[in-house]
Amino acid sequence: MLAKYKKVGKVLSVSMVAVLSLSLLAACGKKEEAKTPEKTDTSAVVATYEGGTITANEFDMEQRVMKFLYPEYAQMMDMDDFKEYLVKQEVAYEYLSGKASEEAKTAGAKTATEQFDKMKASVQADQWTEMQKAQNLTDQNIKDYMTRIMTVIKDKETGVNEDAIKAEFEKNKDQFTTASVRHVLINFKDPKTQKDRKKEDALKIAKEVKAKLDGGADFAEIAKKYSEDPGSAEKGGLYENTPVANWVDAFKEAAKTLPLNKISDPVETEYGYHVMKVESRTEADYSKLTDEQKETLKSQLAAAEIDTFMNSELDKIVKEVKLPKTDKAEEGKTEGTSGTGTEGGKTDTKTDSTQGTDTKKDEGTTGTDKDATTGEGTDTSGK
Secondary structure: OOHHHHHHHHHHHHHHHHOHHHOOOOOOOOOOOOOOOOOOOOOOEEEEEOOEEEEHHHHHHHHHHHHHHOHHHOHHHHOHHHHHHHHHHHHHHHHHHHOOOHHHHHHHHHHHHHHHHHHHHOOOHHHHHHHHHHHOOOHHHHHHHHHHHHHHHHHHHOOOOHHHHHHHHHHOHHHOOEEEEEEEEEEOEOOOOOOEOOHHHHHHHHHHHHHHHHOOOOHHHHHHHHOOOOOOHHHOOEEEEEEHHHOOHHHHHHHHHOOOOOOOOOEEOOOEEEEEEEEEEEOOOHHHOOHHHHHHHHHHHHHHHHHHHHHHOHHHHEEEEOOOOOOOOOOOOOOOOOOOOOOOOEEOOEOEOOOOOEOOEEOOOOOOOEOOOOOOEOOOOOO
16 A cells, blocks of 8 residues: 555544544435436446456546545545555455445444434535535435445454453543643744744743733733634633644643643744643543443554555455546645644544545644644534
8 A cells, every 4th residue: 555645544434433524514304315226337447356346437436425525635636646545445445345244234334324314414405415516426325435434344343352442542541631721822933924933032922921821810811812823812722621632742741741720831832832721631531431432442443453454455455456647737736734833733644444545643734724732724624
């Protein structure tokens, strides 16, 4: 598999389970669309693997569903190496779903339907219709895709026991530790002029902010006046009950270790200096996990197994890939993103095990539209 897209696959499977990537959807009705009679697919074969083939029409459908569910990857789909990654990923899920047990197929179909209904119920009906129309999709097209992914996940989950779930929890405690944190960010780039600010100048302002807070000034008012984090400034600098894993390392460590309600010294991250106050913190405890949280851990383990298959076994079953080349003038037209704060990281390209287009977390960007502590953009997307 192409190493640079390794994490994309991971994101898709786990996020599919939690419907994490689909917060932009918000529809009401659950009316089933009538299935149109299937036509014989006479399109060219674009991939041949042990036990089957992928046709051009099947791969086109895969890409359209991907664009619908994960619009952040749409521009990348003009890149030849990314297309190769996607078609191999489609092979992986076709191959693995074909080998899944009947119980996994039943469970996968049930979970896919539940997730589909949640997703559709989260968007207004006219928006849902427009999104489908843009990719020429029906409800059934989306359900079929989700069922294939969830079937593989459910099949891999059958080998996950309680001890493995506990071990996964120990490795990912930050995922379940939450904190309510107020902060004031003094950026390394002046948001008004967009000019770089010297570190010593940023630190000087941060120390002045700390002095005001130590002197008894109201944190919320100071944050509204001084903070350069658009994700929290208007909320008095507050990130409430947020998983600490969402934040970049330095901010995360401070959120985990600062005494409650103590004004911190300036904390340096890639974005600038943060003056912080942790108002509350809930430590992770396996005995207090909900069934849903345990299912998330179970799905992460299944996703890891799928990822291992893609990295070590998939190339052995793929016999040939014959994709038409993209016009070089169109390839690689992707736009960067910018952010400002304690972002958990921008996504280079990542995916979950459900549909593998992996993206690495790059810890930070500079700009104005990203949540300064979570790395989430302000438009759509979800977690």
